[in-house]
Amino acid sequence: MDLPRPFDLLPLLLDGLATTLVLTLAAAALAAVAALAAGLGRVSRRAWIRAPVRVYVEVFRGTSALVQLFWFYFALPLAGIEIGARTAAILVLGLNTGAYGSEVVRGALRAVPRGQWDASVALNLTRAQALRFVILPQALVAMLPPAGNLLVELLKNTALVSLVTVSDLAFQGQVLRSATLRSGEIFGLTLVLYFAVAAVLTWSLRLLERRVARGRDLGGLRL
């Protein structure tokens, strides 16, 4: 099938896009778990939980995502830990986004009025029950908008993996460039594809926000 220029480039770019989407989803899943765990860890009453969580968040937020990726990919094997490029990519993207996400979780937990904790105590709920049934459902509403922004940031960050040989959208763009030298068309199209995915993500997150917020009394909650 011969497509007119510049769309003849699309099949290869879409190949890369599939990888980009898989990486985004896998890293997002890891990030969600890491963010929730670290966010809860940051507000823990036990110092021996708070301290290591704090170190994780500061290290992953304080160093560059690309440096982290290179470190996991090039430096760790020398310490005897060998991981593949894809695994390193998902691990770094997930943990990096998770570190930023933990701040979102922490902020959302803080935004739930104190009275909700007091009410849970009055109802004789354990701390875990209070979190699970009272605090988190309310915090979730406040978490979603910033989480949506983080998801788009994650999508953009997946382009970094092309620098450790994972054949994502940015990587395919580079492959095509060295084969055809049609840089303008290739990278123009690549940018448009990323933009389209980001738009779809933003839009679906907004739908989800509306669904989660439906029927909730946002009374005391400051968003």
Place this chain on the structure above:
Amino acid sequence: MIDWGYVAAILPELVRALGVTVQATLLGMVLALVLGLLWAVLQRSTSRVAAGAARGIVEFVRSTPILVQLYFLFYVMPDLGLTLSPLATGILALGLHYSAYTAEIYRAGIEGVPRGQWEAALALNLGRLDTFRFVILPQAIPPVVPALGNRFIALFKDTPLLSAITVLELLQTAKILGSESFRYFEPLTLVGLFFLALSLLAAWAVQRLETRLVPHG
């Protein structure tokens, strides 16, 4: 496991590369501050076309990876007869990408200025530009300086991307040092520590700025 002699041997080289990183960060941020202000003011333009274009640029630039933007500038500009050094291209890409973020921050600041200020400026017969210059921006910018500071830190952490277009900044230098000696652990860990130390320092500075500039309570 760690070869301290090797660490001492590569340290001067890395410190020199840090200079390039800092240069890219500072110049990129200056560009981001200027361009972002332009987008923010244009979004408030009375011309629908200008406002829409500024909105579109910000939205597009913010939703696409800086790495691909970097490739676009690096490979396409020469085709158009515009040849910049890799470092200049990198600074341009950083500035352009982060201008989308600073534009949003300025916009929030401008929206925070009470309506009455616009009306008062109109009553004083100030032109649109004078209104921005003498009335709106002096009130809009100080409260958002901490947010701009956070973007500055984020930009700093994106400078390693410039290694993808052969700029000899920190990461690229570490990679070269690593490939010469087959020891990546020390140079890459040192680069990570440099970034960690500098961004923690910068975050502390931004926090101090915040307590000084943003009135609480």
